[in-house]
Amino acid sequence: MIAMPIIGRRAEWPRPHHRLLVLWLCAALLAAACSGIELVSRYDEATDSALTALQQKSDDFIESLEASAGTSDASFTKHEAFYDELDRDVRRLEFRVSSIPNNAHTTRLVAAVRQVLLGSGECSAEGTSLRDLHCLPANQATGPSPTALKSNRRNINQTIGAALNLELMKKQGLADSE
Amino acid sequence: MAKSKSKSRAKAKEDVTTDNLGDRIFTTAKDTFGKQFKSVKQFLRGESEKLAITLRMIIEARIAGDVSEEEARILLNQQKIATSAVLTAAEGMSLIAVQSAINAALNVVRQFVNGKVGFSLL
Numbered sequence: 001m002i003a004m005p006i007i008g009r010r011a012e013w014p015r016p017h018h019r020l021l022v023l024w025l026c027a028a029l030l031a032a033a034c035s036g037i038e039l040v041s042r043y044d045e046a047t048d049s050a051l052t053a054l055q056q057k058s059d060d061f062i063e064s065l066e067a068s069a070g071t072s073d074a075s076f077t078k079h080e081a082f083y084d085e086l087d088r089d090v091r092r093l094e095f096r097v098s099s100i101p102n103n104a105h106t107t108r109l110v111a112a113v114r115q116v117l118l119g120s121g122e123c124s125a126e127g128t129s130l131r132d133l134h135c136l137p138a139n140q141a142t143g144p145s146p147t148a149l150k151s152n153r154r155n156i157n158q159t160i161g162a163a164l165n166l167e168l169m170k171k172q173g174l175a176d177s178e
Numbered sequence: 179m180a181k182s183k184s185k186s187r188a189k190a191k192e193d194v195t196t197d198n199l200g201d202r203i204f205t206t207a208k209d210t211f212g213k214q215f216k217s218v219k220q221f222l223r224g225e226s227e228k229l230a231i232t233l234r235m236i237i238e239a240r241i242a243g244d245v246s247e248e249e250a251r252i253l254l255n256q257q258k259i260a261t262s263a264v265l266t267a268a269e270g271m272s273l274i275a276v277q278s279a280i281n282a283a284l285n286v287v288r289q290f291v292n293g294k295v296g297f298s299l300l
Contacts, residue, residue: 036281039273105270112263116256125248128255136248147235147244151253154232158225158260162267165221166274172217173274176210176282 041103043171050093051113051167055160057086058117062130062153066146074143076135083118083131090114109163116159130156194290206286207279214275218268225264232257 061082068074090113097106119129125136130152133144144152194202236253239245245253288300 036284037277039277040270105266105273108266109263109270112259112266115259125251126255127252128259129252133249133252136246136252138246138248144249145245147239148246148249148253151232151235151239151245152256154228154235155253155256155260158228158232159263162225162260162263166267166270169214169217169271169274173214173278176214176278 038102040105040170040173041100043167043174044096044100044103044106047093047097047100047106048164048167050089050096051160051164054086054089054093054113054117055157055164057089058130058156058160059153062149062156065134065143066149066153069143069146069149071142076140076143079134083134087118087121090117105166106163109159109166112159113163116156191286191289194287196294199287199290202286203283207283210282211275211279214278215272218271218275221271222264222268229257229261229264232260 061079065074065079072078090110094107094110094114097103097110100106115128117130119127119132121131123135124132127133133139133148133152136144139145143149236245236250236257240247240250284300291300292298
């Protein structure tokens, strides 16, 4: 048998690795049956709204804290009620996302949102959150430094933004597969 | 844009034959996945830049004495969580890209396959 020239082989369609991909896709399609596959949950408007509200609420709070930093208006005790309210909002969102099937990534992201906003709930110098920053012994009376708050704000926005981006990608993904 | 996409999808659906079934599945899946994966890459690039800015800000503020040691430690811990959140979101987005690719391919061949077998298999 004469070996085919390389150029001829390149012109072959589908190529061996493409055939494998086609076989894999066919198997996936059969497994998908009539409703298609769902590896990730569908877009959830309530999650989108709750994340957007959390971002706005925390952003407004940090802005006002930054403006009053260094004064007694920024004391931790004056804002404890805000943290309780934030805790309630995050708890509601956690309940919502954990009750949706195939929603592991968003559930993990909401857990990260809790960590950056409220931490473990105990004031800790080794903490991870806005609350931890605020209740440091040196910050309790007049609040965290404006520079720390700026950086903190970025981290929070980045974390909530990641969760929001994923939710919006679910919406886009659904539109693309239709 | 959306109109032309649905037009080409409708055309692809019409053109499905027994011979080009694999080809239609492959090209639809490849196109959909490519578009979605581009979005994931753009997201990851943009977020990586933001993370670098925040990290630089913590270093500079600590050197300038604008943040205390405790504040810097908490900010760094928080930064690690933000980084892992970005990666978690990118991982989820990649799964969505795979899901969209398979479901788009399924949509393109559904009518043809169901017509051939005589019942709603797909």
